[in-house]
Amino acid sequence: MDKRPPIYVVKNKRKNSESSRIPTYLSEKETRFAKAFHQSLANYEPTPLVTLPALARELGVEQVLVKDESKRFGLNAFKxxxxxxxxxxxxxxxxxxxxxxxxxxxxxxxxxxxxxxxxxxxxxxxxxxxxxxxxxxxxxxxxxxxxxxxxxxxxxxxxxxxxxxxxxxxxxxxxxxxxxxxxxxxxxxxxxxxDTAWEGYTTIPMWIMQGYTTMVTEAMEQLSALTDTKQPTHLILQAGVGSMAAAVLGHFVAAQANKDLITVIVEPHSANCMVLSAEKNDGQPHAATGELGTIMAGLACGEPNPMAWEILQEHADFFVSCADYVAANGMRILAAPTGGDPSIVSGESGAVGVGLLAALMSKPMYHQQREQLGLNKNSVVLCFSTEGDTDQDIYRRIIWEGACREEEDMTK
Ligand SMILES: Cc1ncc(COP(=O)(O)O)c(C=O)c1O
Missing domain, CATH: 3.40.50.1100 (Rossmann fold)
Incomplete structure (x- = not known):
């Protein structure tokens, strides 16, 4: 069995802090087209950007923001x-x-x-x-x-x-x-x-990544309307092949939202292709192999999208892999908030960012990782809950029956 700790952090040695370079296909002009296109769909509405002040207090950060993609076109996911x-x-x-x-x-x-x-x-x-x-x-x-x-x-x-x-x-x-x-x-x-690229197949995945940026364009508009909330200091993005994370991060870089923004890319231990690629540190994407078994079905991808990897290796700060129970805890926290925060229905692949934040901030054993990631009382953390209860059986087992707790999780 994997001997990794439940949360495994790799600093991205290839990050280029001076660089604001992103491929032109993620330029503001291109992403404007994507947003205008989505607005032309009959039942278009921006998904909510939810603030969770009670959770932020509980975890000891300034604010937690979650873009709730379960509300996207009635399809329960951002895809x-x-x-x-x-x-x-x-x-x-x-x-x-x-x-x-x-x-x-x-x-x-x-x-x-x-x-x-x-x-x-x-x-x-x-x-x-x-x-x-x-x-x-x-x-x-x-x-x-x-x-x-x-x-x-x-x-x-x-x-x-x-x-x-x-x-x-x-x-x-x-x-x-x-x-x-x-x-x-x-x-x-x-x-x-x-939704991933390979040699000779890049145009469609490029358009797909452009399409994903609409959720960032919306989030930026929603953020600027929140007068009592500072701009995010941290972005936690989950990765399967990495297209979503690269599109979101690329758009933030293109918009020059915050030069000191710290970006954390998170994936399951069993499908940790980004972590492996960062550890090899040769500039190339590397595959995770095997069954890729995880409750985070949307993130169970072995091969990184090379176009996405290009962006992530230049701009992401940390790559993290985690045990499944981290995502399950994220789902429970979002489903049953305390202190008056609104509830969010978030599926396994959607909730891992909040699960990671909660584990890092609440468990003494992670004080070193917390510091490494610069997470503290001034942090404003933005996560994307990319799906709702797309697998209701699993959702019920985790939320209603308390399945996939730390003690019983075999992936840790
Ligand atoms: C709900 C959800 N979140 C995140 C992702 C990850 O996206 P990507 O494969 O582009 O990294 C997926 C992919 O299918 C997904 O379904």
């Missing part, structure tokens, strides 16, 4: 921001039009559908991205085929099927599902919509 934008851009290119000339609604019209013809989008997913692709394909009048890794929760499978996609659960892990979707696309002329 649709990426898939909808990438699929729309793909169809616009097919039509020879720019996204500025085209709203999502216009693309969904029967006339456009006629011009575009039939497209089958294919993807591999832990659940959330697949549901997003299925949802967007249906809205666009197109088809979706979705591959899920072995052991995927039935509720996630059903949600994707209900959103209109053809769904297959394969006898392999997430990375094998990605390979299969690529192979099927080649054989059948389908279009891959994957």
């Amino acid at each position: 649709v921001l990426g898939a909808s934008y990438a699929m729309a851009r793909f169809l616009c290119e097919k039509l020879g039009k720019s996204t500025e000339e085209m709203t999502f609604e216009a693309l969904c019209s029967p006339e456009m559908r006629e011009q575009i013809g039939e497209v089958t989008f294919v993807t591999a997913t832990d659940g959330n991205h697949g549901r997003a692709v299925a949802w967007a394909a249906k809205a666009l009048g197109q088809h979706a085929v979705v591959y899920l890794p072995k052991g995927s929760a039935q509720q996630r499978v059903d949600a994707i099927r209900e959103a209109g996609a053809e769904v297959h659960v394969i006898n392999g892990n997430y990375d094998e599902a990605v390979c299969l979707s690529e192979q099927m696309a080649k054989e059948r002329g389908w279009q891959v919509i994957q």
Whole structure:
């Protein structure tokens, strides 16, 4: 069994504090397009940015802020921001039009559908991205085929099927599902919509990352409207392949929000590809292998997105891996707050940032890590709860029955 401590911190030696360099695809101009596009979706609304002052007091920091993505388009996760934008851009290119000339609604019209013809989008997913692709394909009048890794929760499978996609659960892990979707696309002329990049496949993942930035644009507007809250000093971002974390961090760098912002990238012990890459410290992304078993299904990815790694290795301060119970505790803290804070329904991959913060601030054994990360009474910590109860069985077991406590967690 893994001998790691429950929370394992690696300082990023490649961080370049002087650099404000980010790829042009995450420039403010590009991210403005993404936001304008999302605003053109019929039921668009910014998700709430929730302040948790009682939790902040309890943990001994100045403020805790959580962007609640369970409220995103009724889909219970942030993922649709990426898939909808990438699929729309793909169809616009097919039509020879720019996204500025085209709203999502216009693309969904029967006339456009006629011009575009039939497209089958294919993807591999832990659940959330697949549901997003299925949802967007249906809205666009197109088809979706979705591959899920072995052991995927039935509720996630059903949600994707209900959103209109053809769904297959394969006898392999997430990375094998990605390979299969690529192979099927080649054989059948389908279009891959994957939230990670590889050699020769970068445009769609780039559009997906641009799509994710809408939640940062919203958060920045919401932050500036909070007159009694300082700007964040810390950003805790969870990573699977790293696209979400890189898009969010890249956008913060592009906006030059706070030059001293400390960014912590967190992932499960069993799928710790960012930690491994930071430890190797050769500038290259490195894969985590094996079953990748964790309750944090959205973060169970072995291969980092190389485009995301480029950004994270230059701008992130720390890479952290943790045991599953850290995320489970985060879910419980957000579900049942004390002191009048509002409750947030946050799933396993959504709650790990708050779980990490709570463990670091409340357990004497982490005083060194706390100091290393510069967490103290002046810290304003921003986390993204990237999903709600996307697997209700697990959610109930953790919240109602108290499953995955420190004493019983085998991943620690
Ligand atoms: C809920 C949730 N949070 C975070 C992530 C991580 O995103 P990325 O794979 O881009 O690192 C995912 C990925 O599927 C997810 O579903």
